[in-house]
Amino acid sequence: MTNKFKEFPGTPLSEGDFKEGKILFYHDQMKADFAWDTGVAIGSYLAALKEGYLLGGYCQTCRKTVIPPRTVCEWCFRPMDSYVRLEDTGTVNTFSLCYVTWDVKRIKEPELPAVIEIDGASPLHGIMHKLGEVDPEDVHIGMRVRAVWKPPDEREGAITDILYFKPFKEGES
Amino acid sequence: MSERVAIIGVGWAGYRPVSPEVSYKEWMYEAAVKAYADAGVDPRRDVDSFVTVAEDFIEGTSIFDEYVPDQLGAALKPVHTIGGDGLHGLATGYMLIRTGLANLVVVEGHSKASNVLTLPEITAYAQDPVLNRPLGLNTEFVAGLEMNRYLFETGTSLEQCAAVVVKNRRNALRNPLAPYGADLTLDEALEGPPLAWPLYHRHKSKHADGAIVMVLASGERAEVLSHQPIWILGMGWCNCAPSLESRDWNELRYIRKAANMAYQQAGIVQPNLVIDFAEIDDTYAYKELQHLEALGFCRVGEAGYLTEEGATEPEGELPVNVSGGSLGMGNLLDASGLARALEVVLQLRGEAGSRQLEEVEVGLAQSWRGVPTTSGAVAVMSH
Numbered sequence: 001m002t003n004k005f006k007e008f009p010g011t012p013l014s015e016g017d018f019k020e021g022k023i024l025f026y027h028d029q030m031k032a033d034f035a036w037d038t039g040v041a042i043g044s045y046l047a048a049l050k051e052g053y054l055l056g057g058y059c060q061t062c063r064k065t066v067i068p069p070r071t072v073c074e075w076c077f078r079p080m081d082s083y084v085r086l087e088d089t090g091t092v093n094t095f096s097l098c099y100v101t102w103d104v105k106r107i108k109e110p111e112l113p114a115v116i117e118i119d120g121a122s123p124l125h126g127i128m129h130k131l132g133e134v135d136p137e138d139v140h141i142g143m144r145v146r147a148v149w150k151p152p153d154e155r156e157g158a159i160t161d162i163l164y165f166k167p168f169k170e171g172e173s
Numbered sequence: 174m175s176e177r178v179a180i181i182g183v184g185w186a187g188y189r190p191v192s193p194e195v196s197y198k199e200w201m202y203e204a205a206v207k208a209y210a211d212a213g214v215d216p217r218r219d220v221d222s223f224v225t226v227a228e229d230f231i232e233g234t235s236i237f238d239e240y241v242p243d244q245l246g247a248a249l250k251p252v253h254t255i256g257g258d259g260l261h262g263l264a265t266g267y268m269l270i271r272t273g274l275a276n277l278v279v280v281e282g283h284s285k286a287s288n289v290l291t292l293p294e295i296t297a298y299a300q301d302p303v304l305n306r307p308l309g310l311n312t313e314f315v316a317g318l319e320m321n322r323y324l325f326e327t328g329t330s331l332e333q334c335a336a337v338v339v340k341n342r343r344n345a346l347r348n349p350l351a352p353y354g355a356d357l358t359l360d361e362a363l364e365g366p367p368l369a370w371p372l373y374h375r376h377k378s379k380h381a382d383g384a385i386v387m388v389l390a391s392g393e394r395a396e397v398l399s400h401q402p403i404w405i406l407g408m409g410w411c412n413c414a415p416s417l418e419s420r421d422w423n424e425l426r427y428i429r430k431a432a433n434m435a436y437q438q439a440g441i442v443q444p445n446l447v448i449d450f451a452e453i454d455d456t457y458a459y460k461e462l463q464h465l466e467a468l469g470f471c472r473v474g475e476a477g478y479l480t481e482e483g484a485t486e487p488e489g490e491l492p493v494n495v496s497g498g499s500l501g502m503g504n505l506l507d508a509s510g511l512a513r514a515l516e517v518v519l520q521l522r523g524e525a526g527s528r529q530l531e532e533v534e535v536g537l538a539q540s541w542r543g544v545p546t547t548s549g550a551v552a553v554m555s556h
Contacts, residue, residue, distance in 0.1 A: 024303075026302055026303060026306075026307065028302070028306070030294075030295075030298070031291045031294040031295075032230070032233065032291055032294070032295055033289075033290035033291045034233040034288055034289060034290060035288050035290055036196065036197070036233070036285070036288050037192060037193050037194070037195060037196050037197070037285065037287075037288060038196055039194070039195045039196025039197075039198065039199040040194070040195065040196075040199060041196075041199070042196060043196075070198075070243065071198075071199050071202060072202045072206075072243065072244055072246075074242065074243035074244075074246075074248045075217070075248065076217065077206075077209075077215070077216055077217050077246035079206075
């Protein structure tokens, strides 16, 4: 379709037009600061991360273990108030190799976001995190991984208290 | 298709100036689980559609619809968030039922205003980015402009505006949900430095956190499920041209039109003969007076005198904001309209405790989306 056009209609703008002030434009840097209350369930989850372990919740009606914990089961709408400590190991459910960063820069070594189904949680319940210490070509669905934690004194009760998940073989510590 | 729509369940959480102990999701759940128990419905089994009201800029997350299903019991069900006030949400639920698309609809609104550290900066994003925002004014200036012109044109006095503050904050003393109850004098209501003169800082409602959930049902379902359905007799909403430069600051034509839309559906010709009490927007004290006039309860310029004479007190001819309004209960951002509607429901059910009005049959709730908008909605209800 594009080869039908010799010239595109419209007036193209160049970086120079902005610099020289030829166009009306308005630059604004939004000041949007939030301090979200984490609440009971996510607050407990983040506190556990600071201590270096994973916390899930258990729904007695659905007999399901979910991570992170929550105060209500989204499927049966019964209150969920029992917490369970989970292993920091799991299985890659899906992953991607990302060659563009969040601020749109091209990179040669891809970032490796993955959903990791955590051991002890019910199927389809996992953590969204990144993979590390692995050759991107070796990553595969079903790969067994373990959390790599920040040192205890650097943890702050955030998802980034886990640096990444790395592959391991059963039996290895 | 259902001609009639009723509110058959209400639930709320809050309201508090701050609420560090719960997340917004847990707030919503607390309100929802109360509303469902009140209505006697199971959201997973019974509810056909869910509507929430929220503004992404305020929540701090884009496409807020994604953050609501689990705590409302709406996973794998029709759900959508609208950028509007709670009464717009109620209107949406009303339409879903009136059109026959749904028989049971849940409407939710909440505020976690305490979590928004830069609320004035975010509110400034409602200003026109080319014509107004570059002037760098705190958006409160719009209320200053409007109030000044309103006082000028109608002869309403600062003291009459202060009387609204005194009344609503005193009403709040009898409302266990209201965090800003106070026994102020007229002088005290005018104390302190002005925000945007003639607007004084106690003439502005402070923010609060909270959540409100309502369950709406078609006439047929309401008759089966509820022993005290509150019928929505009419709903109206309207926006004016938003421009600050060519605005009629005195007569709020958009509120007048929203009210007429609701009155027409309800078959109301003279609102002050039919409506027993009103819960109306008082984000700023002068707005209660302006809204009273625009809703047709009195002529333009009369609301101040009526307030001064006590006509809008709980024992007056037309009790207004017996709940305490936003001045007494707190400004709940886009949940404010639902807070107004909630009080109407509680009063009509006879469940308003020590502030219960006697022999009320028809109540009105009205909302405004705050500065710099010309966006309002009206609901008329009866038991």
